[in-house]
Amino acid sequence: MKDFSLYVITGEQFYPERNYLEVIEEAINGGADIVQLREKKKTKRELLDMAKHLKDLCVRYDVPFIVNDHVDIALAVDADGVHLGQDDLPLEEARKILGPDKIIGISTHKLEEAKRAEEGGADYIGVGPVFPTITKEDVVDPVGLEYVREVVAHIRIPFVAIGGIKLHNVDQVLEAGAERICIVSAIVGAEDVQGAARAFASKIKQVRK
Amino acid sequence: MKDFSLYVITGEQFYPERNYLEVIEEAINGGADIVQLREKKKTKRELLDMAKHLKDLCVRYDVPFIVNDHVDIALAVDADGVHLGQDDLPLEEARKILGPDKIIGISTHKLEEAKRAEEGGADYIGVGPVFPTITKEDVVDPVGLEYVREVVAHIRIPFVAIGGIKLHNVDQVLEAGAERICIVSAIVGAEDVQGAARAFASKIKQVRK
Numbered sequence: 001m002k003d004f005s006l007y008v009i010t011g012e013q014f015y016p017e018r019n020y021l022e023v024i025e026e027a028i029n030g031g032a033d034i035v036q037l038r039e040k041k042k043t044k045r046e047l048l049d050m051a052k053h054l055k056d057l058c059v060r061y062d063v064p065f066i067v068n069d070h071v072d073i074a075l076a077v078d079a080d081g082v083h084l085g086q087d088d089l090p091l092e093e094a095r096k097i098l099g100p101d102k103i104i105g106i107s108t109h110k111l112e113e114a115k116r117a118e119e120g121g122a123d124y125i126g127v128g129p130v131f132p133t134i135t136k137e138d139v140v141d142p143v144g145l146e147y148v149r150e151v152v153a154h155i156r157i158p159f160v161a162i163g164g165i166k167l168h169n170v171d172q173v174l175e176a177g178a179e180r181i182c183i184v185s186a187i188v189g190a191e192d193v194q195g196a197a198r199a200f201a202s203k204i205k206q207v208r209k
Numbered sequence: 210m211k212d213f214s215l216y217v218i219t220g221e222q223f224y225p226e227r228n229y230l231e232v233i234e235e236a237i238n239g240g241a242d243i244v245q246l247r248e249k250k251k252t253k254r255e256l257l258d259m260a261k262h263l264k265d266l267c268v269r270y271d272v273p274f275i276v277n278d279h280v281d282i283a284l285a286v287d288a289d290g291v292h293l294g295q296d297d298l299p300l301e302e303a304r305k306i307l308g309p310d311k312i313i314g315i316s317t318h319k320l321e322e323a324k325r326a327e328e329g330g331a332d333y334i335g336v337g338p339v340f341p342t343i344t345k346e347d348v349v350d351p352v353g354l355e356y357v358r359e360v361v362a363h364i365r366i367p368f369v370a371i372g373g374i375k376l377h378n379v380d381q382v383l384e385a386g387a388e389r390i391c392i393v394s395a396i397v398g399a400e401d402v403q404g405a406a407r408a409f410a411s412k413i414k415q416v417r418k
């Protein structure tokens with residue numbers, strides 16, 4: 001897969017008065033280089049509509065577009081891939097449906113899950129939640145920076161640190177060894193979305209150069 | 210598709226102390242000839258597990274197995290088809306993903322929806338809710354027997370009447386012209402599941418012979 005460093009995820013609760021396409025486009029203009037559709041309260045049909053529009057946007061900017069959970073929606077819009085949690089369709093089943101070329105990302109909360117995802121052929125893993133977060137409904141206890149360090153030491157596929165990462169704590173995550181960061185509310189919920197994305201992107205750039 | 214006349218749907222709330230496979234097998238033994246997996250509160254992974262087991266059961270009895278809503282789960286277990294509501298993935302998208310051979314059923318609540326489903330290539334439609342029901346979470350107002358009669362008059366693909374149908378009111382539905390009946394709680398929630406299925410099956414048999 002095309003490498004990425006700043007992963008953004010939709011979350012309509014963070015921009016109730018704004019259009020998601022505008023918000024995501026600003027994030028991309030600020031440096032977000034992969035986009036995920038994740039909305040837990042929408043119907044399939046609403047998700048499909050969002051997915052079509054986001055896919056078009058992402059194609060225009062040559063940025064991978066990932067659908068959370070719904071492999072069927074990913075197929076319907078020919079998304080670049082899916083992101084699956086530990087309670088979603090297992091990696092093996094999703095791979096069978098999507099074929100070898102689609103990106104499959106897996107949320108992991110401990111090294112055992114990370115290893116299983118790596119061995120199972122995941123294209124990347126999510127590592128977190130690093131810090132406490134209210135973004136996801138069913139909140140998992142934060143795993144802390146220690147888990148980031150473990151992944152750096154033991155896992156070879158790309159990983160993206162996620163969960164409660166803000167401008168004031170992102171340096172710790174980067175120092176722990178993360179080279180890819182996923183941000184939700186601190187970008188899409190920011191007053192200046194593009195500026196927020198740019199701030200994170202430049203932090204990441206410093207450690208990656 | 211293989212014709213059917215007595216459609217049963219899972220619903221773990223109706224048999225909290227029983228295993229769903231036992232319940233569905235009893236329903237089949239009583240005369241149910243098509244089975245749908247519909248559970249609104251399960252994770253994808255739980256659904257996948259149920260779908261695998263139900264598919265095996267249905268293969269054993271040569272009864273079609275349908276998955277509600279989740280086209281990806283249907284693909285993963287090679288189910289015979291999917292059943293889609295008006296808020297789920299649209300028929301056209303599901304057909305693209307599933308191909309021409311899989312069964313696609315569509316819930317309809319008015320003639321306009323029924324016609325659209327027929328024109329779009331649905332294999333069957335659900336017609337209801339005929340009577341008030343608490344089976345589905347987001348309850349739609351009952352459409353009554355009048356809608357059943359309209360469908361009989363105007364729609365050519367198979368339809369299955371659904372919603373609040375019990376032994377004491379099934380005759381009205383059959384008299385209105387339905388030849389296929391979907392039963393949830395009155396079968397899977399019955400104390401004698403097989404006996405309940407047999408009672409409905411024999412009612413249907415009388416009108417179909």
Ligand code: NI
Nearest residue numbers: 069070278279
């Ligand atoms: Ni779903």
